[in-house]
Structures are given as structure tokens and as C-alpha cells.
Amino acid sequence: MHKFTLPDMSCGHCVAAITEALKDADPHARVEIDLPTKTAQVDSAQARDSLAHVLAEAGYPPAPAA
Template identity: 70%
Template sequence: MYRFTLPDMSCGHCVAAITEALQALDAQARIAIDRDARTAEVDSALPRETLAAALAEAGYPPAPDATRI
């Protein structure tokens, strides 16, 4: 599981776009988003770099502090 800080996430539309981008890569991924904290926790077998690239492509580049939890 990875935790990403997403500084550009600010609304419900952002949450939907992030969820859609991640599920397009891994339909089985478990995603927990905290909009107020601007974080997303993603449980996926995919590598962190792949998930981060999908987030950036969707317009929500993660802060460099992404961690495995």
C-alpha cells in the first residue's frame, strides 16, 4: 500500500478523477482518499512509479514524499 500526498486535489471532482485514473490501471486496487488532508492511500500490486505516473497524467502529480505503508 502506498500513500500519496496530492497538493492539487481540492474538490469532489478531483477525487473522482483520481479514483478513475487509478482504477483504469488496476480495477482491483483499493483506494482511500482524504480530500481534506490531500492524501490518497492505494493498495495495489503495481509499482509506486506506475501509480505516480497515472496520477501525474490525470493532473494530480504527487508530492515527492510518497511512501509505502
């Protein structure tokens, strides 16, 4: 399970765009998004760096991991 903080995510449209981008990259991914905390948890066979690239390409670059 990969957890990302997405500071640019602000609305339901963002949630839909992020979910779609991740599902396009891995149709079998399980995506859980928490809009109030601006986090996404992704259960995927894809590498974390690959998923981070997908998010950045969709316009939602993840914050650096703490």
C-alpha cells in the same frame, strides 16, 4: 499500501478523477482518499512509480515523498 500527497486535489471532482484513473490502471486497486489532508492511499499490485505516473497523467502529480 502506497500513500501519496496530492497538493492539487481540491474538490469532489478531483477525488472522482483520481479514483477513476487509479482504477483504470488497476481495476483491483483499493483506493482511499482523504480530501481534507489531500492524501490518497492505494492498495495495488502496481509499483509506486507506475501509480505516481498515472496520477501525474491525470493532472494530480504527487508531492515528493518526505
